[in-house]
Amino acid sequence: MPDLGKYAEAVLTSYAISLVLLAAIVLLSLRRSRRVKKELQEIEEKVKSNG
Amino acid sequence: MSRNSLWEYANPRKFLQTTDIVLPWVAWFAAVTLVLGLVWGFFFTPDDYRQGSTVKIVYLHVPAALMAINAWIMMLVASLIWIIRRHHVSALAARAAAPVGMVMTVIALLTGALWGQPMWGTWWAWDPRLTSFLILFLFYLGYMALWEAIENDDTAADLTSILCLVGSVFALLSRYAVNFWSQGLHQGASLSVQSGERMAMTFKLPLYVSMAAFALLFIALVLVRTRTEIRARRMRALLARERMGGA
Amino acid sequence: MRAGGGFGLGLSFFLIVVVLVPFGVGPQTAILSTIAPGILWIGALLACLLSLDRIFALDWEDGSLDLLATSPLPMEGLVAVKSLAHWLTTGLPLVLAAPVLGVLLNLPGPGFGWLTLSLFIGTPALSVIGTFGAALTVGLKRGGLLLSLLVLPLYVPTLIFGADVARRGAEGLETTTPLFLLAGITCGTIALLPFASAAVLKVNLR
Numbered sequence A: 001m002p003d004l005g006k007y008a009e010a011v012l013t014s015y016a017i018s019l020v021l022l023a024a025i026v027l028l029s030l031r032r033s034r035r036v037k038k039e040l041q042e043i044e045e046k047v048k049s050n051g
Numbered sequence B: 001m002s003r004n005s006l007w008e009y010a011n012p013r014k015f016l017q018t019t020d021i022v023l024p025w026v027a028w029f030a031a032v033t034l035v036l037g038l039v040w041g042f043f044f045t046p047d048d049y050r051q052g053s054t055v056k057i058v059y060l061h062v063p064a065a066l067m068a069i070n071a072w073i074m075m076l077v078a079s080l081i082w083i084i085r086r087h088h089v090s091a092l093a094a095r096a097a098a099p100v101g102m103v104m105t106v107i108a109l110l111t112g113a114l115w116g117q118p119m120w121g122t123w124w125a126w127d128p129r130l131t132s133f134l135i136l137f138l139f140y141l142g143y144m145a146l147w148e149a150i151e152n153d154d155t156a157a158d159l160t161s162i163l164c165l166v167g168s169v170f171a172l173l174s175r176y177a178v179n180f181w182s183q184g185l186h187q188g189a190s191l192s193v194q195s196g197e198r199m200a201m202t203f204k205l206p207l208y209v210s211m212a213a214f215a216l217l218f219i220a221l222v223l224v225r226t227r228t229e230i231r232a233r234r235m236r237a238l239l240a241r242e243r244m245g246g247a
Numbered sequence C: 001m002r003a004g005g006g007f008g009l010g011l012s013f014f015l016i017v018v019v020l021v022p023f024g025v026g027p028q029t030a031i032l033s034t035i036a037p038g039i040l041w042i043g044a045l046l047a048c049l050l051s052l053d054r055i056f057a058l059d060w061e062d063g064s065l066d067l068l069a070t071s072p073l074p075m076e077g078l079v080a081v082k083s084l085a086h087w088l089t090t091g092l093p094l095v096l097a098a099p100v101l102g103v104l105l106n107l108p109g110p111g112f113g114w115l116t117l118s119l120f121i122g123t124p125a126l127s128v129i130g131t132f133g134a135a136l137t138v139g140l141k142r143g144g145l146l147l148s149l150l151v152l153p154l155y156v157p158t159l160i161f162g163a164d165v166a167r168r169g170a171e172g173l174e175t176t177t178p179l180f181l182l183a184g185i186t187c188g189t190i191a192l193l194p195f196a197s198a199a200v201l202k203v204n205l206r
Helices: A005-050 B005-010 B012-043 B053-085 B088-120 B128-149 B153-184 B201-246 C007-025 C029-050 C054-061 C064-070 C075-104 C111-136 C144-171 C176-204
Strands: none
Touching: A005 B053, A005 B088, A005 B201, B005 B012, B005 B053, B005 B088, B012 B053, B012 B088, B012 B201, B053 B088, B053 B128, B053 B153, B053 B201, B088 B128, B088 B153, B088 B201, B128 B153, B128 C144, B153 C111, B153 C144, B153 C176, C007 C029, C007 C075, C029 C075, C029 C111, C029 C144, C054 C064, C054 C075, C054 C111, C064 C075, C064 C176, C075 C111, C075 C176, C111 C144, C111 C176, C144 C176
């Protein structure tokens, strides 16, 4: 860890918050993508078996 | 025969097929450059003699701020393409980009405030740059809220596109208005490292890498989210057909 | 062509907001004098905002908006008339009420004229921008909050320059630049925004 001096709080919080936010949008996007893909597959199966 | 090969990707199926191949690469490059840029910037750069170690925040703040604006520009272009050529993928891509742009804006705001804190002595100051980003944040919120509020897909696409157009004009107007408005402040140095000040290569190189990383990350996320929107739209269409056919 | 009222309500709201401010910030004359131009501008702006959903609401509900859309009158013209009606019934009364309420907030003497002038020039922009927002949310059941979220950021430039004119005028400073910029925004929005509003209405009436 480099010596951040008196600004350690500001710098570390910046990195922490940014990484958390980036991780959040990535995870949420992936999770929704998976969910919708699964739901679409289920509906397409149902339509295929009905029609 | 396609007249303009780029427009082929406006076809939802073609888009999904193409991004099946492209997306993993973009995501991988995004991850690599992000780690490279941030690790390099955080661990292997010196302090600035004026700003101390807070200069390390630049590797987050500047890329995020750039993408916050670029995301809106991309939404503007996508909205225009929807209005003119009615390609659904374009409208969905604009919708997909908004949350990502908003997150970039928030990162820019928070890192900007944290960067300024040692300089200003307060956790927030109405610095013209930060204020403009705060307004941009509100524009993102409004845009996303309008998409959520309208049920009909095409109506929502039309209304949000027009909002994006009008909003872009006002965003520019606000930028100038805020600069004018903040002239009365007797603040210390405003938030900037690179404008008007030569930045040494030791800082510039990791910054460029970070900027590339954020751009790639934005692209990857928009691709993922657009694919989701395409699938969701297809799902809604199938459900609607089921409801009508089943009766 | 009904404007939907809101005249008395807008004024009452303006009064209430102005009365609330000293309770919030304290009764010291010096403080109130300083913030009076800005508070009066914000109060007028919010009063405008609250009456926006009435611009199209009644005509939308009873179907007369559909009828008007099929008339030979271009949609842009209809929208412009609606904006004008909103300004005459909501904006203009606020302009006239502002100096009266300025007394309550210890607005400095020279400020009265500049405040009124800035509101007179700025409130038409608020009506036109508000019409755009109202058109966007016309079909929505409880679109009031969304309307505010969409319109308030668009109000920022007008507010910045308008309040700046009022503030500088109150301090006896030069007001030419913000005044011209304010007028420019108003003229620009009047000239261009009705086209966007018309396009939006046509979409919503499909």
